[in-house]
Amino acid sequence: MPSKTPERVRDGVVINDDFSASQHLISQLNEPKKLEKLSLHQSNLVRILSAIRMGEVLSYEALETKLREWENDILLSTSLFRGVQRSGRKLAFRDLLTVIGKSEEIDSLLSRVIRYDSSDLVAAKKHASVLLESAVLDGRDGFDPxxxxxxxxxxxxxxxxxxxxxxxxxxxxxxxxxxxxxxxxxxxxxxxxxxxxxxxxxxxxxxxxxxxxxxxxxYSLLIDLRDQIRVNSVLVQFSFYGDPLKTGKGSSGGMGTFLRTLGNELTQNLPGVVTIVPLEMREISRMDRLWRTEREHHFLIYVPFLGYEKMIMNNFLEERTTLISNVTDILSIAGISPEQFHMRFSDFASQAMLDLSKKTGIRSFFTVTPDPQWRFVDQKGSLIKLDAVDAVRETSKVEVSWKMLRDCDGLFGIGSEESRNQLLAYYPPLLDESISKKLTMMPEGISLRNECPIFVNGPLYSMLFEKDKEFYLERSFRNNPLLLTVGRLDPAKGQVKLLTAWGNSGLWNSFNLVIVGGDLDHPNRIEANELEEIRKYVRQNKELHGRFCHLPAMNNDEIRCLENSISRVKATPWPPTYVAPSFKEEFGIAILEAMAAGFVAIAPKRGGVKSYIRDGYNGFLIDTTDEVSIEKELRRLLIDVRPSARRMKMIAENGSKTIYRRYSISVVAKQFSSYYSS
Known part of the structure; x- marks a missing residue:
């Protein structure tokens, strides 16, 4: 493979990095010998891409030979079946008996590529799971009871x-x-x-x-749910990563906020919106019912599952058919008749909901992003090293996206038209007119109707100084400018990186730091690990006490009120600063909200933020690879350059104007509803 990434492989296709270059180049190869050589490459990512291509182009006889050769190599055999699925070919079930049960993903792929014969079920009872899943996906029901x-x-x-x-x-x-x-x-x-x-x-x-x-x-809650909703022709959207009403806790983040506000607005133009939310069985004792009404005709329906955290960790692979079953039952019990499904994540939950939509004749929509592929390269665009297990798991998200591209009725990209090139770099099928015509680029948005949508007794700014918290601000430091970050407590969001960069850079002498996020009373495993890292760092750096505050997750309305409360306090001539330390942000709902409230936004270069932040004009874009790069960038922006308070205020004002002009959820919702109805 080339050591330098070419700018273009074909006209119209922009190449972003070595992964997109490798993918485009390998997709042009038809010679088995060249692909065979690449399957021995030192990079597991290149090996996967080459084996996928072999699954697309090898003859049936050559496939059988290669399957026997790679039978015990999970990385190559999985990739080979991915290629067969992409090609749309079918394989005889009896030729695949030796690979059934090798891995959960292989079994999932086999259920989609086997050529079914009615005698197979009787002849292969111990392999019945693959055959039955195939029957579910194909809608076959002619079995002998x-x-x-x-x-x-x-x-x-x-x-x-x-x-x-x-x-x-x-x-x-x-x-x-x-x-x-x-x-x-x-x-x-x-x-x-x-x-x-x-x-x-x-x-x-x-x-x-x-x-x-x-x-x-x-059982009692389900009986109470029966026929409670009774709506027809509704849009169903899925929030499989947490409760939109509990943003900042567990896996619930900015997407939950977006689904909540978008769902509320869409009811102005659609018959109804249903947001499906997973419910861990252990939370049942705290529930009084399985639905909530956010706004008239926007319903949140809670679907019970066992082992929800494990489901997230394996991308919902093992529970793919359970998802179909449970969601189908809940919709039927509640009396909900959907017209559209909208899936937004590259995982097996989205694939399962696509399968359900195909079975039931519901129109399907998918938000396609370059999110999975960005994880495969470093800051310079070079392929990172992944072991075989991680490589197979992470690239499965790409495979799901490819399937969604082909099979969904409509596609959304996040951001402006200029973001389309990002997608073209990673999804060559978008060059096909039959697929590209399904894609429309769409911004995300936030509610701008009310800066503080709930009643609060006194300024929320004062909670930063309450001494009953583990970490709080001393009032003697209240005149220092403030850095804020909001999000679920997760390594992907980078709060520990920001804390370390702030402490190591000396910024703590001049700037207070506030982190909002995480269930601090009942943390899950990931939150507990992050909390321990935060405590460890602050214990080792006593001078940070009184200059750092950590607030638990707050619902979105409370966050909006807190940010507006902070902006209105004139303790310092500087406007407050919002820092998003995540490796990348697909769009960044929390960033939009902070900018609307009057914060200067500092956000990652990677992702979709650059579609609305112009560096140095209405915010700043920085390298957020690790704490070292964040420290370097924050020092450059806030200490070395020594920007004036007047300039920072101007940048904050420009940022706020950008959001109010272009990213109102009411405008975005009209664009979505128009596309759903077209």
């Missing part, structure tokens, strides 16, 4: 699939619910959902209700 009941008795691993496959066959579902259930709590939850959906009453001593805590409570 007795054969399915036999499978229920003999193979516990496929029971969830059998429930899903049984569809509207109530007598068959009733038979399954009455059989032995084993100890799979996820299956018990699935049975409860099916029972409520089809009006099958479960006695109090039914195994599905007594197998674990909260199962009786969820």
């Amino acid at each position: 007795e054969a399915l009941l036999d499978l229920w008795k003999e193979n516990e691993r496929v029971r969830s699939l059998l429930l899903l496959l049984s569809g509207e066959k109530r007598p068959l579902i009733r038979e399954m619910i009455g059989k032995s259930l084993g100890d799979d709590l996820s299956l018990h939850l699935g049975i409860i959902l099916k029972a409520v959906r089809y009006g099958i009453n479960l006695p109090d001593n039914h195994p599905a209700l007594t197998a674990g805590p909260c199962l009786k409570k969820i």
